[in-house]
Amino acid sequence: MSEVLTKGKLAKAASFHMIGKTTAEKNDALEKIASQLIRDKVELIKENAKDLELGKQKGLSTSILDRILLDENRIEAMADAIRLLIELKDPIGEQLELIEKDNGLRIEKKRVPIGVIGMIYEARPNVTIDAATLSIKTGNAVILRGSSSAKWSNIALVSSIQKALALTTLPIESVQLIEDTSHETANELFHLNQYLDVLIPRGGKGLIDKVVQESTVPVLETGAGNCHVFVDASADYDMAERIILNGKTQRPSVCNATESLLLQKDWFSTYGEQLLIALQQKGIDIIGDQNVCAVNSNAKLATADDWAEEYLALTLSVKLVEDVIEAVEHINTYGTNHSEVIVTENKEHAAIFLQGVDAAAVYHNASTRFTDGFEFGYGAEIGISTQKLHARGPMGLQALTSTKYTITGEGQIRE
Amino acid sequence: MSEVLTKGKLAKAASFHMIGKTTAEKNDALEKIASQLIRDKVELIKENAKDLELGKQKGLSTSILDRILLDENRIEAMADAIRLLIELKDPIGEQLELIEKDNGLRIEKKRVPIGVIGMIYEARPNVTIDAATLSIKTGNAVILRGSSSAKWSNIALVSSIQKALALTTLPIESVQLIEDTSHETANELFHLNQYLDVLIPRGGKGLIDKVVQESTVPVLETGAGNCHVFVDASADYDMAERIILNGKTQRPSVCNATESLLLQKDWFSTYGEQLLIALQQKGIDIIGDQNVCAVNSNAKLATADDWAEEYLALTLSVKLVEDVIEAVEHINTYGTNHSEVIVTENKEHAAIFLQGVDAAAVYHNASTRFTDGFEFGYGAEIGISTQKLHARGPMGLQALTSTKYTITGEGQIRE
CATH class of the missing domain: 3.40.605.10 (Aldehyde Dehydrogenase; Chain A, domain 1)
Structure with missing residues (x-):
């Protein structure tokens, strides 16, 4: 035998x-x-x-x-x-x-x-x-x-x-x-x-x-985690930056690290440039869509594969979306059902996101990094x-x- | 496509x-x-x-x-x-x-x-x-x-x-x-x-x-159900007969029907012949081990395959066992983890059986036929x-x- x-x-x-x-x-x-x-x-x-x-x-x-x-x-x-x-x-x-x-x-x-x-x-x-x-x-x-x-x-x-x-x-x-x-x-x-x-x-x-x-x-x-942060039109800039940086940089090699960023287009018009520079200053490589690359010359243009990628490194894909509906659809298409975040001051949009996103853990205004047995208080994982x-x-x-x-x-x- | x-x-x-x-x-x-x-x-x-x-x-x-x-x-x-x-x-x-x-x-x-x-x-x-x-x-x-x-x-x-x-x-x-x-x-x-x-x-x-x-x-x-009834030394005869007949004959074609009977050997010495005749009078074919066949000429001798068989018909395999320990081991070897019964007046033996048998539903003094979403009160199955x-x-x-x-x-x- x-x-x-x-x-x-x-x-x-x-x-x-x-x-x-x-x-x-x-x-x-x-x-x-x-x-x-x-x-x-x-x-x-x-x-x-x-x-x-x-x-x-x-x-x-x-x-x-x-x-x-x-x-x-x-x-x-x-x-x-x-x-x-x-x-x-x-x-x-x-x-x-x-x-x-x-x-x-x-x-x-x-x-x-x-x-x-x-x-x-x-x-x-x-x-x-x-x-x-x-x-x-x-x-x-x-x-x-x-x-x-x-x-x-x-x-x-x-x-x-x-x-x-x-x-x-x-x-x-x-x-x-x-x-x-x-x-x-x-x-x-x-x-x-x-x-x-x-x-x-x-x-x-x-x-x-x-x-x-x-x-x-x-x-x-x-499972693997292609975790997203969606920054909605009403998001507070400081909170968004803090949550993205924590999700991406605190421990890039783990499954609950943030891998992909979706930015509502009007928010991007106001804060996009500033945010991209802040991320790059922390050593994050940006892989962006055309809009992102248009305002930031250090960003690399994303291919379709990037939306599904789990980098496990200081790399972040960044894409503009019209609204929370498009964000939910994008995540349900490319995500891995792990941990997904909306940053917003709009409670209605938060509710749409929390309900619509098909993932184990869906967050409103907190970092993807919290998905963890010890953080949840289970004492073991x-x-x-x-x-x-x-x-x-x-x-x-x-x-x-x-x-x-x-x-x-x-x-x-x-x- | x-x-x-x-x-x-x-x-x-x-x-x-x-x-x-x-x-x-x-x-x-x-x-x-x-x-x-x-x-x-x-x-x-x-x-x-x-x-x-x-x-x-x-x-x-x-x-x-x-x-x-x-x-x-x-x-x-x-x-x-x-x-x-x-x-x-x-x-x-x-x-x-x-x-x-x-x-x-x-x-x-x-x-x-x-x-x-x-x-x-x-x-x-x-x-x-x-x-x-x-x-x-x-x-x-x-x-x-x-x-x-x-x-x-x-x-x-x-x-x-x-x-x-x-x-x-x-x-x-x-x-x-x-x-x-x-x-x-x-x-x-x-x-x-x-x-x-x-x-x-x-x-x-x-x-x-x-x-x-x-x-x-x-x-x-x-799953399939090779469901057993184990009749312990202290079992009440009438209760045992009632539970076996219900399990075997009420609806023989379903997964929670009783397929196999384990009889404690001393109980068998006293009640075995009587029980086998009662079962046969209800049209049940008995496939028995050597001890069973020795006292009942209408029983057919079981092969090793019979202990694992789900008959889904008016057929019942019958085997003698030494005690509740042997019954538990037999069920854990040949059972399908569905529904298993002990008939006994001995609470200690009942506890050993309820804990030791590895199945979805384990019964003390009741029919295997109760394993059902409606019977459990779930209203659907x-x-x-x-x-x-x-x-x-x-x-x-x-x-x-x-x-x-x-x-x-x-x-x-x-x-």
């Missing part, structure tokens, strides 16, 4: 053993994992060094090497994050509905674990810890399939986790790593419907699209869902749960 | 027009559809006769021809069902969360339509009306792809619906039928991720498995989900909704 099949089967069995584990048992396991990571610090850093060395040989960029890096601070941060997770409310067992029927049947709908979660991700060893600990907190078993560039780090991290689990009432196989990082193992996971209840991709658009397009296991799509089923927007612990009806009677039959 | 692509694009556009339609507008459309069906009765019956005639020529079974049949009573029943749907609470707009942050941001999570629903189904014209009207009530656009055996009926029904929609504020393209019932159109729908937000198969296991295995559009799996994401168990109107965060601020940015 292949590694994926073997571990899939073990994960399914482990998921049954996870059912009914108490909050105390799960938190105890999390605490033991946190301590184990600290205890294994030297070993983890040693194994991580192999990945960094191999990465340098392969010529990985400094920013990717930085993502892979584990040092004392980062390992301590992992342990701290686990201790915060311990404090969070356990969603399992929560009663969602109670229906008492005339025939005496008592129908209860409760939150239960999903079962087995598959996680496919890129070169970030911290996702290994995140995914493992969030799965444990929600009573799930997890199969991790990371990137080859973090292979030795991931093996070491999962070894620490399993050492800790061995000291608990939880099955060791509730957290397993697929060590073979070839394409074949990803493909096997895409079709492991027998053992996997859900597959979650974490990484760039290429990875996510591949999983969505190929997986027959249900996918929780944590699995990712930001841009699909419409199961979970949409920042996903906290609840997104890793399912529901179950339990019905008690005294011999009732259906007439 | 193909029929599927053309209609997909129109459906997407229609779905945007559906956003923000009021409950009154949607109910008005439903009322007009109900009246139009009654007005078009003669025409509908005439077109339906073509399908019946073609079906007879193809040699379809009487039971399938009966499913296809539209007569005055059935058309009136459709109109009545629509009027009941009008009375149901509109789920759209419901506030699910309100988070007020220290920085003044007001984060609201609300129910919104999903967008475009694709429905693939077999020879039941009533699903055409069901799917269309439930989609309208929840503010979605729908693309219907029925079976070739009900082609003329479906064309006539959708024509009536669109005539009615033309008299309303709703877009006509919110309900569209794919008239080409070749395999190609199904395959196109499986990969229409650009325009479809969800695909719902309604029909037999073959159809559902095909959609789950091939579709890259997210699927709401309305899209189907019964056996998957774990988005919706599990009987799906009412809420299953056809998504959520959206709208966030209002006064210029907040992330620090």
Whole structure:
């Protein structure tokens, strides 16, 4: 049997053993994992060094090497994050509905674990810890399939986790790593419907699209973000500039960064030149439509592809629109259903925008950067869902749960 | 452009027009559809006769021809069902969360339509009306792809619906039928991720498995049911017999019918013979393990395949088990996560079963037949989900909704 099949089967069995584990048992396991990571610090850093060395040989960029890096601070941060997770409310067992029927049947709908979660991700060893600990907190078993560039780090991290689990009432196989990082193992996971209840991709658009397009296991799509700011006719200049700069520059490489700017044409006549210069002074490259390029010689002319682009860099596409209706239509055509903003003093226009834009999070007078599980107060984040089923927007612990009806009677039959 | 692509694009556009339609507008459309069906009765019956005639020529079974049949009573029943749907609470707009942050941001999570629903189904014209009207009530656009055996009926029904929609504020393209019932159109729908937000198969296991295995559009799996009754050592004989007979015989062809019986071995020693005879007297064929066949010469010996079989007929597999633990393990191995029953007077065993069995609906002392949107009090049913994401168990109107965060601020940015 292949590694994926073997571990899939073990994960399914482990998921049954996870059912009914108490909050105390799960938190105890999390605490033991946190301590184990600290205890294994030297070993983890040693194994991580192999990945960094191999990465340098392969010529990985400094920013990717930085993502892979584990040092004392980062390992301590992992342990701290686990201790915060311990404090969070356990969603399992929560009663969602109670229906008492005339025939005496008592129908209860409760939150239960999903079962087995598959996680496919890129070169970030911290996702290994995140995914493992969030799965444990929600009573799930997890199969991790990371990137080859973090292979030795991931093996070491999962070894620490399993050492800790061995000291608990939880099955060791509730957290397993697929060590073979070839394409074949990803493909096997895409079709492991027998053992996997859900597959979650974490990484760039290429990875996510591949999983969505190929997986027959249900996918929780944590998506790319081509996030727009629409500046309406009545927008306050200072507020608009502040929101755009924050969305574009605070952390350009993340999915909730602002990628595209729509400016109402009359507002543009008054403030356009000033705004473009302010953005360029902060190092932002402007890719504009003809109107934009006409007033700003440093702007590059946009192609049709630019309206759909997620730059993940200090680049911003800028386009003029007639009004809020055109802005909504443009966003619904080119957007990725992530985070969209209107800056306006006009409440009617705000209402049209908030209702009409088809996205997980739609803002009136605030930055796209707020779409985040921690900012929303969920205390944890699995990712930001841009699909419409199961979970949409920042996903906290609840997104890793399912529901179950339990019905008690005294011999009732259906007439 | 193909029929599927053309209609997909129109459906997407229609779905945007559906956003923000009021409950009154949607109910008005439903009322007009109900009246139009009654007005078009003669025409509908005439077109339906073509399908019946073609079906007879193809040699379809009487039971399938009966499913296809539209007569005055059935058309009136459709109109009545629509009027009941009008009375149901509109789920759209419901506030699910309100988070007020220290920085003044007001984060609201609300129910919104999903967008475009694709429905693939077999020879039941009533699903055409069901799917269309439930989609309208929840503010979605729908693309219907029925079976070739009900082609003329479906064309006539959708024509009536669109005539009615033309008299309303709703877009006509919110309900569209794919008239080409070749395999190609199904395959196109499986990969229409650009325009479809969800695909719902309604029909037999073959159809559902095909959609789950091939579709890259997210699927709401309305599943097959290999439903078990486990009779524990302490079970009351009369209650056990009543629950088994109801589950098996009340409507054998549906997914919540009982298909498999697990008997605790000591209970079997006392009551087994009596029970098997009682079941056979009601016309039930018994497929049993060796112990069962040893005491009942009319029972046929089961093969391993029988434990996984959904008979949808007056056939029941029967197996002895040691205890509730073995029953739970057997069900988690061979079941389809639908509806599972324990009959017992032992509360501890009931608790083990209710928690340990991995299924949408788990019963203590009641019939599997209760798993149903109407029985649960939802007033409508899209189907019964056996998957774990988005919706599990009987799906009412809420299953056809998504959520959206709208966030209002006064210029907040992330620090």
